[in-house]
Amino acid sequence: MEYQEIMKVLSDCGLGALVAADDWKICEVNEAAVRLLHGQEHNWLIGKYLFEIAEPLCAEPEQKMYAYIGFNEYLLRCPTPAAHNLPPDCRLIVFRAATRDAQCDMFEHALEQVSDAVIMCDEETRISFLNNACIKMDEVVPGDVIGEKNEDVYEPLDGQELIIPCSIREKQVFLSRRQIYTTRYNKNVDITANTYPIIQNGQVLGGYSIMKDWSAVDSLNKKIIELQAKLIAQSDPGKQRSGKSALSAKYHFNDITHISASIETLIEQCHRAAKSDSSVMIYGETGTGKELFAQSIHNDSRRAKGPFLAINCAAIPENLLEGLLFGTEKGAYTGAEHRQGYFEQANNGTLMLDELNSMNINLQAKLLRVLQDGVVRRVGGASAIHVDVRVLSNLNIPPMQAIEENKLRRDLFYRLGVVNLTIPPLRERKEDIPLLAKQFIMKCNVRLSRNVRGLDPATVDLFNAYSWPGNIRELEHIIEHAINILPDDEPMIKPDYIPKYMSESQSLLHPVSRPAESPALRSSLNSTMQDVERSTICKVLREHGGNISATARVLKMSRQNLQYRIRKYGIQVKELLM
Known part of the structure; x- marks a missing residue:
């Protein structure tokens, strides 16, 4: 169809159309364009430059740039139909009234905040x-x-x-x-x-x-009650104070962001473990959120009103760590003071030993004695002090590996690892990435006074291809990095603003290695598991006529996770239904 006929049809449909030269000089316009651009007549627009009248209409339609032409009036460029017989070096520009679109975007933006x-x-x-x-x-x-x-x-x-x-x-x-x-x-x-x-x-x-x-709201009410109790206690020093200890855990299971089945199963196990006083050992790679789970277990237990203390065994020298754990008596060593240790301070509560595998093996023996007897003796002291403390611990390497490398006593493992929990790494729960990323974006928006909406689809693909050696902590770091360097007018995080090491990293090509595992066996197992997974997905897709939502529900995974696996295995849904 020739362009003149197209312009007339578009005008009848209320769509503006104009022919512009390469330098954006307007050569021809239809009736709707004159009306939408507030022109008095055709000749008023002919010869003018489009970027002087409505510059956003010069952008490609995919960019969705609104042209503001008056109070509460906006235009938006549309895809251009194929037109014959256009003048040389000219293009056809089609646009429409878009005030409702712009208002909808503004209202949606307001609701987001x-x-x-x-x-x-x-x-x-x-x-x-x-x-x-x-x-x-x-x-x-x-x-x-x-x-x-x-x-x-x-x-x-x-x-x-x-x-x-x-x-x-x-x-x-x-x-x-x-x-x-x-x-x-x-x-x-x-x-x-x-x-x-x-x-x-x-x-x-x-x-x-x-x-x-x-x-x-309920939590806020409880805090008000606690504050009232403290005020009463301050006005009457003889009255016993009530409520939580100042040494408390702030995280609960509701704070663990996830949609993956693996994390949901782990949370259910943690709920059950929280009901007892048995020791819990948590294994997870760096950045998986081990302390988040430990604090949640404490807050879900009968000890929730008691103190929660955490000590990083890797960050404190051995000679100081013993005194911090068990306490000291004045004169025990140069500069030693009469001081309670963490076990005493955590009495009737919970003590978490972070990175237990970094604790000296000799100190582990003393720790074992305390756990067996329920009694501590301060460094330099002789009297026994009875304590009632639940001990949670975490490792950043698998327990058996820590034992084999002499970083964890086997008998201490049996004492502290009554309940063993493993937090899956992020690369094994990639369906959680969009939700985690959204949470970090909202958090950074508040802290950095930004207005970033989400991840560009290309960024999602990049995140799904990455192996995440730093896990959730690395994801949070990358989101914050991107928002810091993102232009103020850019609402989406695109790959251009992601640290370069992600795309250059060899981890995109090679999964993180696992110790004591035959490469041939690993390859065989991985191949078999992937074949089974692909076959199962294809079977359920056929049974549900290719419906992604229904298939995802049956497989108990998110739509995004299912779509990722469909792309990963090269499944052609249409061909399955033939």
């Missing part, structure tokens, strides 16, 4: 929007749940119907309604919500909830 969680659904209860606070509270990845029915993502635990579907169906507002639910990823949430149907001219368009995390 509010502290209350907001979720919006269409008339069929399909999720259309989640703000940052909702993503953080529910620990869901928008790409996995947008377009899904509300009831397919959330399940009530209090015997009540989900609020939004009820509000849409009954066309009623529900205020200050409390609800307890679990997400598809087994995150339990307790909220109070104001829920509204969206009704226009009698038609129900959807509904939305504005929610507060009830656990946060």
Whole structure:
């Protein structure tokens, strides 16, 4: 179709179109373009330069640059249809009114910044929007749940119907309604919500909830009670003080960001382990969040109101570490003072030994004696002091490797490793990366006063290809690095702003090695496991007609994780259904 005919058809459809030379001088315009650009007549626009009138229309449509042409009026460039017979060295530019689009983007931006969680659904209860606070509270990845029915993502635990579907169906507002639910990823949430149907001219368009995390409100109430108790105790020194020790753990299991099944299973094990007083040994690579799990176990135990102390065995010299653990008596050595050790300070609470494998083997023997007898003797002291302390420990190498390398006494392992927990590295739970990245982006936005929206798809691919030797701590570092150097007008983190070592690292090509494992055996096992995984994915995809969401639910993984594996194994979904 010739360009003149195309321009007329576009004008009839309300779309502006103009022909511009290579230097952006306007040669021809249609009726809609004159109206949208506020021209008095055709000749007013002919000969002018487009970048002087509406420069954003010179950008490619994929960039989605709004042209501001007056109060609350915006234009947006559209993809250009193929046109014949264009004048030499000229191009066809198509654009439309986009005030509603711009307003929608501005409203969405405002909702992203509010502290209350907001979720919006269409008339069929399909999720259309989640703000940052909702993503953080529910620990869901928008790409996995947008377009899904509300009831397919959330399940009530209090015997009540989900609020939004009820509000849409009954066309009623529900205020200050409390609800307890679990997400598809087994995150339990307790909220109070104001829920509204969206009704226009009698038609129900959807509904939305504005929610507060009830656990946060409850925690705030408890803090108020504790502060009141402290004020009473200060006004009456003879009155015994109550409440938590100042030496406390701040993290709970709800603070562990995840959607992966492996972390969910680990949290369930930790919940069960927290109910007893047995010692727990946690193994995880550097940066996996071992102390986060240790503090959560303490806060979920009967000792939660008691003190929680942590000591890094790798950061303190051996001669000082013994005194810090067991305490000292004045004169025990030059400069020694009468001082309680960590075991005494943690009485009726929990003591965490960080990087236990860095503790001197001789000191481990003394530690074992304390654990066996429940008694400590201060350095330079003779009296026995009985203590009631639960000991948690962590290692950054596997326990058996630590024993073989003489970094951990076998008998101490049996004493401290009654419960053994392993935190999977990030490379084995890559479905958690988008959610973790989103949390770190929101955290950095607050601290650095930025407004970064998320990860560019190319960055997600780069993250999925990387082996993450530094795990979650490395991911947080990379996000903060990127936001620091990101231009102020760039809303997405693109690969250009990721540290170069990621793309240059050999870890992209070679997975992190494991000790005492035959390369041939490892290759054979990996190949077999991958074949089984690929076959299972193909089978479930066929059974569900190629539906990604349904397949992901059956396989108990996120949509993003499933799509990553489909790309990884080169699965052609359409061919499976033929």
